Amino acid sequence: xxxxxxxxxxxxxxxxxxxxxxxxxxxxxxxxxxxxxxxxxxxxxxxxxxxxxxxxxxxxxxxxxxxxxxxxxxxxxxxxxxxxxxxxxxxxxxxxxxxxxxxxxxxxxxxxxx
Amino acid sequence: xxxxxxxxxxxxxxxxxxxxxxxxxxxxxxxxxxxxxxxxxxxxxxxxxxxxxxxxxxxxxxxxxxxxxxxxxxxxxxxxxxxxxxxxxxxxxxxxxxxxxxxxxxxxxxxxxxx
Numbered sequence: 001x002x003x004x005x006x007x008x009x010x011x012x013x014x015x016x017x018x019x020x021x022x023x024x025x026x027x028x029x030x031x032x033x034x035x036x037x038x039x040x041x042x043x044x045x046x047x048x049x050x051x052x053x054x055x056x057x058x059x060x061x062x063x064x065x066x067x068x069x070x071x072x073x074x075x076x077x078x079x080x081x082x083x084x085x086x087x088x089x090x091x092x093x094x095x096x097x098x099x100x101x102x103x104x105x106x107x108x109x110x111x112x113x114x
Numbered sequence: 115x116x117x118x119x120x121x122x123x124x125x126x127x128x129x130x131x132x133x134x135x136x137x138x139x140x141x142x143x144x145x146x147x148x149x150x151x152x153x154x155x156x157x158x159x160x161x162x163x164x165x166x167x168x169x170x171x172x173x174x175x176x177x178x179x180x181x182x183x184x185x186x187x188x189x190x191x192x193x194x195x196x197x198x199x200x201x202x203x204x205x206x207x208x209x210x211x212x213x214x215x216x217x218x219x220x221x222x223x224x225x226x227x228x229x
Contacts, residue, residue: 004156041222043118043120043204043221044204046218049215092156101170101172102147102149102157102218105156
């Protein structure tokens with residue numbers, strides 16, 4: 001069965017500093033990986049995805065993620081954090097066996113301090 | 115371009131009652147998935163509808179059922195509500211020829227509280 005782990009419940013970073021939100025996964029086949037962000041009382045907003053090809057994926061709002069097959073990781077990064085980036089971030093995975101369902105991690109609360 | 119819409123925004127029910135939640139997919143999308151997000155947790159897949167049929171189901175009891183209409187909108191029905199059904203219910207839509215590489219776009223959710 002596929003699974004996702006987000007080892008940090010909370011990440012704090014100062015505004016202007018780089019941020020990293022960690023994600024590791026487990027799947028049977030090739031992974032298809034996604035990052036979503038959730039603001040309070042809102043649904044999930046798509047940031048980026050990795051399907052195949054370049055291991056560095058660029059997404060919305062200056063976010064990027066690095067796929068590392070050997071470490072089974074897909075960490076979310078941003079070179080310079082903004083206070084407005086403060087939100088709940090979810091990593092999700094899908095493989096050809098699950099096809100239609102996304103399996104989500106438990107989420108990481110990012111707080112960017114001014 | 116309208117995104118995914120859900121109604122109602124909030125709902126309060128008592129144990130044993132039944133509830134219906136509604137979802138309209140993003141324009142051009144024909145596939146609808148439903149997820150349950152309990153407080154402090156990530157969303158969990160309930161089921162997916164395509165061509166008015168349930169195409170895949172997660173680990174949820176038969177109390178959870180759904181429907182998709184010819185205009186691609188969808189309903190989630192939950193019978194015999196339990197306290198543990200209190201959660202944010204999220205609807206996601208995806209485009210035609212959906213597969214494991216497509217992106218699911220989420221609505222704002224319906225907050226269900228069971229008393």
